Amino acid sequence: MRRGSFQAGTVDYAAVGATQAADLMGYPPQGSIPAEASWRIGSGEARFTASADQLLSWGAQRGAGLTVRDVHPASGPMYTGVAFDAEGTPVQPSRLDQEQRFDADGTPYVSPGATVHLRGRVGGCRADAELRVISVIDEPRRVGFSLGTVGGSVVSGEESFLLEWRDNDEVWFTVRAFDRPTGSLYRVIRRLVKRRRRELFQGYLRAISPLYATGS
Secondary structure (H helix, E strand, C coil): CCCCCCCHHHCCCCCCCHHHCCCCCCCCCCCCEEEEEEEEEEECHHHHHHHHHHHHCCHHHHHCCCEEEEEECCCCCCCCCCEECCCCCEECCCCCCCCCCECCCCCECCCCCCEEEEEEEECCEEEEEEEEEEEEEECCCEEEEEEEEEECCCEEEEEEEEEEECCCCEEEEEEEEEEEECCHHHHHCCHHHHHHHHHHHHHHHHHHCHHHHHCC
């Protein structure tokens, strides 16, 4: 596996890539609270392609009410990201397009090693953090990425987003995460971490799923 500018030390937690582990829900990183949800969001290539474009242009984060700011792609041509198999073991990264893409506002799409600043409110509490793209999946029937906290957040940890166009033609959206509370209120009232995560998941689903938007 080639790695360029990324180093584990750029994030504020040790278990880099743990959202890819099959046993995340049973054995999360020490002190963290795991979460996982999957939704069928339609079927067919058109649904998969549209949802993938929405996901890679930070649509899930915006759908959760967060403002996407200061997206900085990784510097240097050697960076290829970190890839993991179904058991969470590092493997050769997937092929990624070399040309950087931008949305209509000029914001860079998700790319391995990029940093992003997210601001807003989640569950009535302030959300303001810098995150790094840990890995990106870009395959004909699987698209997704993982984000890790760099600093400033009320929690420390990682979340991953995956779209799959399965062999039965169904399109599924899966989000997995682990959060270790760092903000004083969240450390004292740990149930707020779970409430925050539920609200984020619902926001992500609203953005990516047309079925959710229409109430179907």
